Amino acid sequence: MELEAIPGVGAKTAAALRELDDPAATVESGDVAAIARAPGVNEARAARIARGAIRRRHGDDGRVLATDRARELYREAIDLLRERTVTDYAAKRLETFYPSASASRIEEAQAFAAEATDREPAPAVREALADCAPLSDPPTVRVRDRCLATADAETLARAEAEVPELSVETVEDARDVSELGRSYASVIVLDESFAGLDVEGDVSVRPDALENPAETVPERLLAFFAENRERLEAAAAVHEAAAAAGDPVSGGDPDGESDAGTDPPVETDRLRDALSRLDDDGTIAGDAELDRLTAAVDDLDAAVSTAASVADDRLREAIRERDVTIEGTDFLSLVEQGARVDSLLDRELADEYDAAVDAAREHLADALRLEPEEAELAERVFGGDPSFPVDHDESAVSRLRTELSAARDRRAAKLKANLASDLGDLREPVEQLVRDALELDVELAISRFARDFDCAMPEVVDPDSSDPGFRIEGGRSPLLDVDFAAVEPVDYAVSGATLLSGVNSGGKTSTLDLVALVVVLAQMGLPVPAESATVERFEEIHYYAKSQGTLDAGAFEATLRDFGDLVDGADGRLVLVDELESITEPGASAKIIAGILEALDDQDATAVFVSHLAREIRDAADFEVAVDGIEAAGLVDGELRVNRSPKKGHLARSTPELIVEKLADDRGGEFYGDLLEKF
Numbered sequence: 001m002e003l004e005a006i007p008g009v010g011a012k013t014a015a016a017l018r019e020l021d022d023p024a025a026t027v028e029s030g031d032v033a034a035i036a037r038a039p040g041v042n043e044a045r046a047a048r049i050a051r052g053a054i055r056r057r058h059g060d061d062g063r064v065l066a067t068d069r070a071r072e073l074y075r076e077a078i079d080l081l082r083e084r085t086v087t088d089y090a091a092k093r094l095e096t097f098y099p100s101a102s103a104s105r106i107e108e109a110q111a112f113a114a115e116a117t118d119r120e121p122a123p124a125v126r127e128a129l130a131d132c133a134p135l136s137d138p139p140t141v142r143v144r145d146r147c148l149a150t151a152d153a154e155t156l157a158r159a160e161a162e163v164p165e166l167s168v169e170t171v172e173d174a175r176d177v178s179e180l181g182r183s184y185a186s187v188i189v190l191d192e193s194f195a196g197l198d199v200e201g202d203v204s205v206r207p208d209a210l211e212n213p214a215e216t217v218p219e220r221l222l223a224f225f226a227e228n229r230e231r232l233e234a235a236a237a238v239h240e241a242a243a244a245a246g247d248p249v250s251g252g253d254p255d256g257e258s259d260a261g262t263d264p265p266v267e268t269d270r271l272r273d274a275l276s277r278l279d280d281d282g283t284i285a286g287d288a289e290l291d292r293l294t295a296a297v298d299d300l301d302a303a304v305s306t307a308a309s310v311a312d313d314r315l316r317e318a319i320r321e322r323d324v325t326i327e328g329t330d331f332l333s334l335v336e337q338g339a340r341v342d343s344l345l346d347r348e349l350a351d352e353y354d355a356a357v358d359a360a361r362e363h364l365a366d367a368l369r370l371e372p373e374e375a376e377l378a379e380r381v382f383g384g385d386p387s388f389p390v391d392h393d394e395s396a397v398s399r400l401r402t403e404l405s406a407a408r409d410r411r412a413a414k415l416k417a418n419l420a421s422d423l424g425d426l427r428e429p430v431e432q433l434v435r436d437a438l439e440l441d442v443e444l445a446i447s448r449f450a451r452d453f454d455c456a457m458p459e460v461v462d463p464d465s466s467d468p469g470f471r472i473e474g475g476r477s478p479l480l481d482v483d484f485a486a487v488e489p490v491d492y493a494v495s496g497a498t499l500l501s502g503v504n505s506g507g508k509t510s511t512l513d514l515v516a517l518v519v520v521l522a523q524m525g526l527p528v529p530a531e532s533a534t535v536e537r538f539e540e541i542h543y544y545a546k547s548q549g550t551l552d553a554g555a556f557e558a559t560l561r562d563f564g565d566l567v568d569g570a571d572g573r574l575v576l577v578d579e580l581e582s583i584t585e586p587g588a589s590a591k592i593i594a595g596i597l598e599a600l601d602d603q604d605a606t607a608v609f610v611s612h613l614a615r616e617i618r619d620a621a622d623f624e625v626a627v628d629g630i631e632a633a634g635l636v637d638g639e640l641r642v643n644r645s646p647k648k649g650h651l652a653r654s655t656p657e658l659i660v661e662k663l664a665d666d667r668g669g670e671f672y673g674d675l676l677e678k679f
């Protein structure tokens with residue numbers, strides 16, 4: 001696939017995406033986190049790219065949201081969903097849902113949403129999701145004790161690109177290799193031509209080394225798992241919590257094409273076991289023998305010096321308690337030549353000296369927890385010529401250190417290789433494990449949204465169906481300034497162009513918001529806050545909010561031009577307009593609105609114009625304008641009692657009319673009666 005063919009992907013972004021393992025498949029997968037691994041692509045951008053790929057797949061290049069207010073409503077819908085996510089990932093991923101005019105896209109999203117709404121949002125799962133995040137790639141680890149070697153320039157370039165962790169050295173012959181063997185603990189020769197090579201040291205010829213990075217640089221895998229430990233444990237916990245809640249994470253994928261199977265892609269116990277063998281810095285953890293050898297190397301110098309002190313103390317004590325007879329000649333030589341007492345020690349305190357040396361050896365072996373064969377080496381550290389304080393043999397210490405370090409490195413390398421081989425099997429499945437957990441957050445957000453606002457999956461019908469326009473039953477807008485529990489259900493259906501009249505604060509604007517929200521959500525493929533809804537698949541949604549007061553001539557002209565464009569090819573459009581009359585004086589407004597309505601009606605657009613001038617517009621129109629009304633049942637204690645569902649074919653009485661009527665009833669008299677007649 002040409003990446004540049006995706007809407008919104010230019011040459012630069014395409015170049016960044018090509019850095020991904022499988023750019024086309026990743027972009028197509030809709031996996032926002034995976035796309036965001038491309039250099040310089042953040043998650044918001046990744047969501048746009050994923051959306052672009054969806055559009056391309058469905059040949060969906062239209063823009064349904066045609067006005068600022070329509071876009072605002074979409075943002076509000078997205079916000080309601082995002083508030084219900086736990087992870088940042090899910091919040092971004094929700095942005096791949098957009099109102100579409102493509103039947104196949106809506107169906108695809110509906111299938112995903114339908115499965116999502118079946119999910120039971122269990123609190124334990126939400127809790128487990130808190131630490132979930134997409135996997136990240138750790139920075140390249142440099143491994144200094146191993147190198148790759150080749151005589152071939154091409155192999156060299158490939159090796160440098162594929163195994164940045166290791167130095168790649170050029171060799172021409174066995175001598176070069178043997179030279180490397182002296183500088184590196186191990187050398188891996190990549191050329192077949194060196195097969196059968198017999199040089200000293202840990203040198204192997206492995207032409208397939210680049211194909212098996214897990215073997216060549218187990219550190220890479222270990223670093224990956226160490227870096228992602230918390231995320232992996234969190235993802236495992238999500239799977240377990242979901243299974244415990246009786247709603248296991250299935251291997252759903254972001255395209256909504258779920259596949260069967262409810263077992264997590266990785267046995268979580270196996271993953272935990274592997275992780276427990278790994279330290280946070282990518283080294284081996286939890287191996288007693290490795291810990292012993294590491295500590296022995298680290299503590300060697302300190303242990304030698306305490307062992308010497310132990311011997312000194314023993315000897316000091318022994319000397320203090322002994323009467324030493326010293327011959328005159330010895331005494332003379334001591335006094336005259338400053339001779340050392342070593343000879344005396346040897347002669348007079350040989351047993352005590354031996355006991356002190358034994359104590360030092362024992363201490364060293366105990367302190368370093370040495371194995372018998374190591375202890376043999378350690379014995380040589382003490383026991384040279386008698387001296388006080390007791391001396392140790394530095395070269396024996398150094399030999400012991402070399403032995404212990406080599407044993408430690410051998411042990412670590414073996415464990416690393418074993419662990420890397422276990423982790424290698426998990427590398428792919430854990431990607432799925434984490435992705436499924438994060439996708440579950442998306443699903444649960446949709447499910448919670450649907451539950452919180454008593455949603456139903458709408459029917460989205462073809463524009464040329466027998467039932468175009470929209471029909472909402474029991475719609476309750478979550479965008480109102482009242483508690484959702486207090487929102488009164490609204491039934492409203494419109495096919496063609498209609499005026500919506502009604503008392504002040506009757507809920508006209510709220511009705512437009514509800515219609516826009518339901519249509520936007522329906523075309524996103526999501527459930528809508530209504531008992532049921534049928535919505536035409538609109539090409540475009542034009543929602544104009546109430547204008548703030550009269551416009552000056554220039555702004556008025558611009559607005560009129562907008563509407564001129566709007567009525568041009570209006571077929572398939574949903575037009576929602578709130579009190580357009582306020583843009584200019586009432587008389588002119590009525591004529592303009594009548595004209596626009598007429599043009600829209602002619603073209604089979606669906607339109608709702610909220611207006612207080614319904615009567616005047618109807619009078620100014622050359623066709624039978626449909627008028628619906630939000631009716632007040634009356635004024636009770638100065639409060640309006642409103643039936644929130646617009647009544648079809650009904651011009652609602654205005655608030656002033658209601659008040660005059662009330663006065664006529666309450667007060668009686670000619671004036672109020674005459675006034676009422678004028679309405």
Ligand SMILES: Nc1ncnc2c1ncn2[C@@H]1O[C@H](COP(=O)(O)OP(=O)(O)OP(=O)(O)O)[C@@H](O)[C@H]1O
Nearest residue numbers: 481482486487488503504505506507508509510644
């Ligand atoms: N379905 C509903 N359930 C409960 N309250 C509602 C509902 N619809 C509207 N309201 C309440 O009525 C208030 C006024 O609604 P809205 O602004 O939609 O009326 P309006 O008819 O457009 O008013 P105006 O003619 O002044 O523009 C809202 O702020 C909300 O508190």
